[in-house]
Amino acid sequence: MFFRRAREDRAFREAQRAGFALLLRLQATQPWPDFSQQTAPAPAAGEAVAPDFLPPDLRVPSGQEVAGVMMRWLQPLVIDGDVRTCPECGAYRDWIVFCLRDDSVWLRCRAGHETKEPGLGAAWFNRHSGPVDRFHPTLEEGLRHLGH
Incomplete structure (x- = not known):
């Protein structure tokens, strides 16, 4: 039983290595499309930007406090x-x-x-x-x- 499991594990690791080698070869030969970074639109002139943190009455003190x-x-x-x-x-x-x-x-x-x-x-x-x-x-x- 132990040897069968070791053979199965070895076969699995070899399949992983082969798949990784194939992926590396594909990346070397295939040019990947150049995706531009999508950014969030800037807020309009009249829009107020909300802060990313909680108001002071909802904050929990840190361990140092x-x-x-x-x-x-x-x-x-x-x-x-x-x-x-x-x-x-x-x-x-x-x-x-x-x-x-x-x-x-x-x-x-x-x-x-x-x-x-x-x-x-x-x-x-x-x-x-x-x-x-x-x-x-x-x-x-x-x-x-x-x-x-």
Whole structure:
């Protein structure tokens, strides 16, 4: 079975090479017609030209303009089989999970204690977070929006 497949693959590659060689010979012998580039007509004198970009109220901030994204995680957070608890107060649920610009993930408990979580990364955050529904100018406004 293996040898039959190898023969079929070899025959296919040889047919591809022969077709490519024929195409090169045709291009060398056949003069191709000279197609002129068609351009869009210029706007009339009274017509206004619309810009190609969105108005400012519809634009999304770029990655350099956003310090990070956050989401709420109500259930206990289990990483590698262990339930994460706050090192200061012992809380184990109702987290705010931050993913910062440097792809680090931080946890914030209800009491406001923050800790970096080395077991999580930006890939985990992107798999578990939903779409961004709002941008906030300050951390406090974002936390208020998420109920903290």
